[in-house]
Structure formats: structure tokens, C-alpha cells
Amino acid sequence: MQINDEKELPMGNSTSETEEGDTLFREIHALFNPRSVAVVGVPTGLKMGRLFLMALLDQGFPGPLYPVHPEAKEIDGLRAYPSVSAIPGEVDLAIVLVPQHLTLPVVRECAARGVKGAILFTAGYKETQTADGAAMEKELVRTARTSGMRLIGPNCMGLYVPKAGLSFFPQLARKPGPVGIISHSGSLASTVCRMGPERGLYFSKAVSLGNECDLTAADFLHYLGRDPDTGVIGIYLEGIREGGRFLAALREASIVKPVILWKVGLTEEGCLAAASHTGAMGGSRTIWESVVRQGGAVAVTGFEEWVDTLTGFALLPAGVGERIGVISGPGGIAVSAAEACGKEGLRLAALSPDTVDCLASFLPPTGTSPRNPVDVGLSSSLIIDYYIRAAEAVAADPGVDTVLICGIGATPEINQTYADAMIRIRRESGKPFLVLNFYGLDPAIPRQLLNAGIPVFESAERALATCARVIRYRRWRHAHS
Numbered sequence: 001m002q003i004n005d006e007k008e009l010p011m012g013n014s015t016s017e018t019e020e021g022d023t024l025f026r027e028i029h030a031l032f033n034p035r036s037v038a039v040v041g042v043p044t045g046l047k048m049g050r051l052f053l054m055a056l057l058d059q060g061f062p063g064p065l066y067p068v069h070p071e072a073k074e075i076d077g078l079r080a081y082p083s084v085s086a087i088p089g090e091v092d093l094a095i096v097l098v099p100q101h102l103t104l105p106v107v108r109e110c111a112a113r114g115v116k117g118a119i120l121f122t123a124g125y126k127e128t129q130t131a132d133g134a135a136m137e138k139e140l141v142r143t144a145r146t147s148g149m150r151l152i153g154p155n156c157m158g159l160y161v162p163k164a165g166l167s168f169f170p171q172l173a174r175k176p177g178p179v180g181i182i183s184h185s186g187s188l189a190s191t192v193c194r195m196g197p198e199r200g201l202y203f204s205k206a207v208s209l210g211n212e213c214d215l216t217a218a219d220f221l222h223y224l225g226r227d228p229d230t231g232v233i234g235i236y237l238e239g240i241r242e243g244g245r246f247l248a249a250l251r252e253a254s255i256v257k258p259v260i261l262w263k264v265g266l267t268e269e270g271c272l273a274a275a276s277h278t279g280a281m282g283g284s285r286t287i288w289e290s291v292v293r294q295g296g297a298v299a300v301t302g303f304e305e306w307v308d309t310l311t312g313f314a315l316l317p318a319g320v321g322e323r324i325g326v327i328s329g330p331g332g333i334a335v336s337a338a339e340a341c342g343k344e345g346l347r348l349a350a351l352s353p354d355t356v357d358c359l360a361s362f363l364p365p366t367g368t369s370p371r372n373p374v375d376v377g378l379s380s381s382l383i384i385d386y387y388i389r390a391a392e393a394v395a396a397d398p399g400v401d402t403v404l405i406c407g408i409g410a411t412p413e414i415n416q417t418y419a420d421a422m423i424r425i426r427r428e429s430g431k432p433f434l435v436l437n438f439y440g441l442d443p444a445i446p447r448q449l450l451n452a453g454i455p456v457f458e459s460a461e462r463a464l465a466t467c468a469r470v471i472r473y474r475r476w477r478h479a480h481s
Helices: 015-032 050-059 100-113 131-145 186-199 217-226 243-254 268-278 285-295 303-315 331-343 353-362 385-396 412-429 444-451 460-480
Strands: 037-040 065-068 093-096 117-120 150-152 158-160 176-183 203-208 232-237 259-263 298-300 323-328 402-406 433-436
Touching: 015 117, 015 150, 015 217, 037 050, 050 065, 093 100, 100 117, 100 131, 131 150, 158 186, 176 186, 176 217, 176 303, 186 203, 186 232, 186 303, 186 444, 203 217, 217 232, 217 243, 232 303, 243 259, 243 285, 259 285, 259 303, 298 303, 298 460, 303 460, 323 331, 323 385, 323 460, 331 402, 331 460, 353 385, 385 402, 385 412, 402 460, 412 433, 412 444, 433 460
Parallel strands: 037 065, 037 093, 093 117, 117 150, 176 203, 176 232, 232 259, 259 298, 323 402, 402 433
Antiparallel strands: 158 203
């Protein structure tokens, strides 16, 4: 990956490059919105490949589905065909599940049949780090290009597009949302998409790239950056092909929407693991830091930080700011939140004298504090009105940009009252709220908060780190718009 660590690279906006970008957008859009799908090599028994057909049926794919099996007459209530060429109708997308030695003949057949794109699930190519594996990948691409067909993979899970009825795993949410995912890892892509609704995340499109023999992360980033259904982009990368193209796509996308980048392969151990997983070659940390700096990416480390940040960008409104009002029952949590504010470059809001007087008027005189961080005392777990009135007062203070709530009630009924009140106050005040998910809280409560647009985090540190990333990106975007 060749990226100059000092000079910024040109964006590349010549007429020919614009036309090429428009063509690429149309090609990928066709893959994300196929009218018909063939599942080639789908097994008749409950093996891994069967999940792809099950996923499409579960998602309610609206167009024709064509299982392809050399012997079966019917699979899952659908008529099966012995080959792609035997399918009577047009095929827009093929999901190819056959063993490695049969993949190339199937790709040849798809190219001859006029299939627009193919997802190659089978492994055994570049990631084996053998000359034969790399040569087979090149031949797959050469064959596809004879007809203009595009390839995703090999060694990948493919596509999840709720709006189009596409899925790479059963029981994923049918509800679409604003988050787009690009991942070298199929398991990570399916994991974040499965757990997404638990964190308030719903997806526009997700793609598992695998070995990137043809379409790359840069290609899909170019698409999602222009996609009107996508407001936040999350990327998991094990390596970067064509660094200049990737940086140009990153800068183009980051100017209009946040790109949350989790890059592995920056250590010797991670680099070796990435090479054996998808054949990706890691890069130096210095070059990666240059990509982040020049491209406007929001860089994260690890799965939890990736999901936290996606949640923050998906749910926090534009008005989120650095002056934080903290409300807590547990005193230690209040102190840790104040510490996290300082660490992340945020500020504890200076509450107005009127707000302090209001808080002091109803909080118990001992074991509490009406100043920020506001300590409502341990009795608040029984008298939840302390939390509610404190949230109303702090959210109304003009010196507070964002409110962090740290608490839990003593009974399910109290917790429901607490959640209903936080949702109401958030809506009435228009101020961004962050809420902590305490141990013992009924899982239904965080889901209600998330569905109301209030992000929920496992700790004050994670909540405030996420808030700080959102603020820093929005400042960067304003400075570069």
C-alpha cells in the first residue's frame, strides 16, 4: 500500500474517473438489488451452504430463487435446477457454494449466462499463501471480465440488504436502517448484523469481502459513500489493496458521512493472522495513521469500540456537544464519569445557580450533591423521582450540551418509570442523552431506550469515549466542508 505519509493525495476527479465511478456505482447497485438469485451448490441436508437459501427465504426475498443441485428436484419447496444454464429465467446474482475445484466452471457458466454478479463462498485461494491459490483467483477474475460480471470473494459470506430481501444468515432483522458495513471477515459481519438491534443498530447494506479478488473495500466504500440509504459506514479491514484508491474513496465518503474504521494487522501477530484468514497483508502503523489523518476516518480498536462508535453515530443527534451534565446515584460512577470527561477532552458543564438551587430544593441534604456531577444518592433507586427531576433540571440548563445518566431502580416497575421518563425528557428537551446499562437491569429497558434514540453503554468511560469521537469527527467534517 503506497500512501505518502506527508503529502495529501489528489482526489482524482477527471471526466474519465467520474464516468468510471458512475459505472462502478451502477454495477454494485445491481448486486445490492438483484431481481433474481441462483444458489449454486446448495446442499439438500443441513450443511453450511443451506444457510444461504434459508436466509433468503427467511428475509422474504421478493424475486425468483433458483436452487441449483445436480440431482435434487426440489429444495425447501423451490424447484431445483441441475445447472445455471438450465434456469429458464434471467439470473442477476449467483451465490456459488460448490467445492473449490468446481468454482471456476460455475463462474464460466454464469458468465456465459449473463449473470451480473457472483458471490464466491468457498475458501482455498489466496489465503492459502500458495502460487496455485493466487493463480486460481486471477483466473476467476479473468473469466468474469469476459462478460462484465463482478465477483465478491472468494472466501466470503456475501451480502445482507434488508430493503432488497438479501441476507447471508437466517433470522437477521428485516427492518432496514442507516448503517452500512464492509468487512473482510464474514463471521464479524454476521455477528454485528445479528446483535445490531440489541444496540439500536439497523443496516442499509452489509458486505463480507473475503479475499477481494475483484471488488474491493475501496469499491464498496465508494458506493456506500454515495448511497442515500446509508448514513454511517463501519469497516473492518485486514489489509488495504490499492491504497491510493482507498484513500480517495475514504476522503470522498468522510466529507458527507462518518466512516468508522477498525483495522487489524498492525502488529506482527495480527499481520500473520490476517494473511492466513483472507490473504490480506497488513501495513505499518505509521502508514495507517496517515490514512486516518488524511482520510478523515474515525479509527477504533476492537469489536466493542467498533460497535459502541457505530451506536453513537447512528443515534446521537447533531447537537451533541462537549459540555457534559452527569447524573448518578452511585458516587464512584459519578467520579469515574468526571475522570473520563477529562481524559476524552470533554468538559463537565458548569451548572447555572438556578439549576443548582432547583436540585438542592428536592435532593436529600446528606449523601448527595447538586453540583456537576450531580449525585442523587443511593436512595434514588427507591425514590426514582430524584433521577427524573434531576434529569429535567440538568437537561433544561443552557450550559449543558449532553446528559449522561447513571442509575438503576430497585424494582422492575421503578425501572420502567425511569425509562419512560428519560425518553420523555430527551424528547422534550432536545438534548442528547447517554444512559448506562447497569448489571441487573431488565434487557427490555435498554432496548426501549435504544429504540427511542438514546444510546446505552456498559460504562461511563465507553459512553464518553464514543461521545468524544462523534464530536471530533463533526469538527473535522465542518473544517473540511
